[in-house]
Amino acid sequence: MSAHVLMVQGCTSDAGKSALVTALCRWARRHGVRVAPFKPQNMALNSAVTVDGGEIGRAQAVQAQACGVEPRVDFNPVLLKPNSDTGAQVIVHGHAVAEMDARDYHSYKRHAFEAVMTSHRRLTHAYEAVIVEGAGSPAEINLRDRDIANMGYAEAVDCPVILIADIDRGGVFAHLVGTLALLSASERARVVGFVINRFRGDIALLQPGLDWLQRETGKPVLGVLPYLHGLQLEAEDALPRVRDSKPDARLRVVVPALPRISNHTDFDALRAHPQVDLHLLGPGEAPPACDLIILPGSKSTRADLAWLRAQGWDRAIARHLRYGGKLIGICGGLQMLGRAIHDPLGIEGVAGSSDGLAWLDLETTLELGKQLHRTRGRLSFGDAHVHGYEIHCGVSYGPALATPFARLDGGRNDGALSADGQIVGTYLHGVFDDPQALHALLQWAGLHDAVTLDVHALREASIERLADAVEQHLDTAQLKSWLGVA
Incomplete structure (x- = not known):
């Protein structure tokens, strides 16, 4: 029937x-x-x-x-x-x-x-x-x-x-x-x-x-x-229209709202966390002093990287790191943190290469055939469980990957952690959704007494x-x- x-x-x-x-x-x-x-x-x-x-x-x-x-x-x-x-x-x-x-x-x-x-x-x-x-x-x-x-x-x-x-x-x-x-x-x-x-x-x-x-x-x-x-609830596409007031917030997080930002639902757990003040900044908005900058995913990574530079984010990130702030790149954001992004087939726009921000010693080449994985593993710091999903056509390579962000089930590694511990790059979307991973990442970013939050239970x-x-x-x-x- x-x-x-x-x-x-x-x-x-x-x-x-x-x-x-x-x-x-x-x-x-x-x-x-x-x-x-x-x-x-x-x-x-x-x-x-x-x-x-x-x-x-x-x-x-x-x-x-x-x-x-x-x-x-x-x-x-x-x-x-x-x-x-x-x-x-x-x-x-x-x-x-x-x-x-x-x-x-x-x-x-x-x-x-x-x-x-x-x-x-x-x-x-x-x-x-x-x-x-x-x-x-x-x-x-x-x-x-x-x-x-x-x-x-x-x-x-x-x-x-x-x-x-x-x-x-x-x-x-x-x-x-x-x-x-x-x-x-x-x-x-x-x-x-x-x-x-x-x-x-x-x-x-x-x-x-x-x-x-x-x-x-x-x-x-x-x-x-x-x-x-x-x-x-995870948004279908539109960025959040309102920002909640959080009188108990002690960790300030800033995210550039890229023109082609993808999977901004990655930040739902941070938006929901009572101790985290999350700002998504659009064009013309200067990044304020903060504890953590997150470069999000992008559907047009090289074009969005050019937009970041035009908005002065490259200089703002350099200043942020000089003063001891932390930096995370997720998916396209990870690729931006490397030395170069190559798109020889024009998968995301005009074929060519772009210089990255060069904060991690890696390069990325975009290839046909998108990688789609539901992933579990453990963070390489904090010994915390992490789960998420990968959606990317970029393949990254370089010395930075020898110190991974996470060790995944099945023997794969993900991402990179800089030698000074200030910078993290990962291909994992939903990285903050696991309560253990969220707690470990907030501690790494400077919130040492972070309360536990389970965004799946909130949904x-x-x-x-x-x-x-x-x-x-x-x-x-x-x-x-x-x-x-x-």
Whole structure:
């Protein structure tokens, strides 16, 4: 028997689609349903390595956690990783197939949709319910032709659609009514109801608007979700919009927000730690005095390295190290710390080589065939357990690697630790997620009495809060009928 399929689409990007799908996945699991998440097409630079050796968006990895299953490539069969304003790496079933600009990808969508439908069939035969997340908005007129991410998929598989809108942005009724107006008759018919997200205040004052919305559209409001502060969920792509106040913070950490920053979810544990004050700095923002600078991953490492130099980060890092500060490079950041980065095939842009920052005695060459590993091991200092994942096409070599950052299970080493102990480079994303590794790294950076924090447990608690909100604020009778809950 084929699974029940329910899709969540949003009036805008960041309307709350990912969070609602996560919430519904956990809510369905609570009710004994074998459920899987699905996002036909994702555009994000935050990605995860799956149990079957591929790469998907991190939001789908969180949704897999909500379902109580390991992430698999079928949960996000098409992933686009932008490397310029007009081009992206196209990843199908977990593996890169090409670099394409927008026009080329539009022509490729027929092949991408075949991959989407292959994954759809596998999931609907393996699970009792599949909860699907759309991308952006279904009302983007210029993207309607050959759509595979929103209504194009929903029409092909004939599934009901919930439309979610963010009231915190303002104009929520215009978002919902306007989106419906821009859909075709058949697409409007499959919208089974609305969810209003991030509401703060007295629901009684909103009720006249809800009544009008239902009369105007003939569609039910399935519920109003409150603004849930302090959720610890990995972002699909956008950088955090707010910075928490931390009166007990004693370690200041600074990260350059590179133009093509990837996997900034690496810093979720630091953002959540009560003793760490984390700053992500964009263009024109001078690095303040701090204890630790972290160079993050990048989808266009050489271009982002040029941006760092243009912003004066090379000088700021040199000054920071002179005064005894610590420095970490993660993935692309590790490559930047070496003497040179070579891209002879033009994998990340124009072919050529760039001088690195030369803080570690190593060089990197970008090669075809991305390395995708889920990794465990121990740090070479602090004797702490560490786990993470690798997503990179760079191969690094040089004397610095003789003193590794971590010794991995299976006999491999990772990264480098400088002779003076001030600089660390690693290919491991998620390096702060292991409580032991986080504690050891904070001690290394100067926070000697760091409290223990388990970011996985925080995510689990956030997922539970989301499921509680579904139970309390949405029409669960309707949800049960759509998802086959007994």
